[in-house]
Amino acid sequence: DTGVSQNPRHKITKRGQNVTFRCDPISEHNRLYWYRQTLGQGPEFLTYFQNEAQLEKSRLLSDRFSAERPKGSFSTLEIQRTEQGDSAMYLCASSLGGLAGDTGELFFGEGSRLTVL
């Protein structure tokens, strides 16, 4: 399968613990996004990478959240000192940006569901 891969698919943790999610995008895609989705809501933008550069981080994101994309390949999203309000589905998406223009098409992974007890 050459789609976007995320792991773990499910994570249950106690409040105050740190968690890390990994995303492997489609190999030739230079753009990578993290979104968060709660029940009954649309995906909420968290952060955006172009290659290895993190170009935007949502103002809604606290300092407990950090994301990296070393070497412009896979990405990790770490949440420190988790809180119950962090419980959500964390979605990763990738796309290929270039001179051909933007098509509004992102390829999403199946997501990592976080439950904070």
Place this chain on the structure above:
Amino acid sequence: GQSLEQPSEVTAVEGAIVQINCTYQTSGFYGLSWYQQHDGGAPTFLSYNGLDGLEETGRFSSFLSRSDSYGYLLLQELQMKDSASYFCAAGAYGGATNKLIFGTGTLLAVQP
């Protein structure tokens, strides 16, 4: 600010036609996309409008009017498998950033 509004729920019967509307207020807007998400699944891309007018892809069509900040998704010949959530998403440029801002979604229930 950045916001998109769409109806929360729509119900229709098999074989019917349904239209899901979306109004947006987005700075740096460059186009409107539509995504489908089945319960527990990933959002999947359906359609994109970069220019005003109608785009047709099989049973699905999407429309954009930039002057009205409005778009819609039209689903024809509804099937039970079309029961899902549908999201409009505005493409937005901002400095070096290119991202999609999603609406809150419309839950479509197709009844036999």
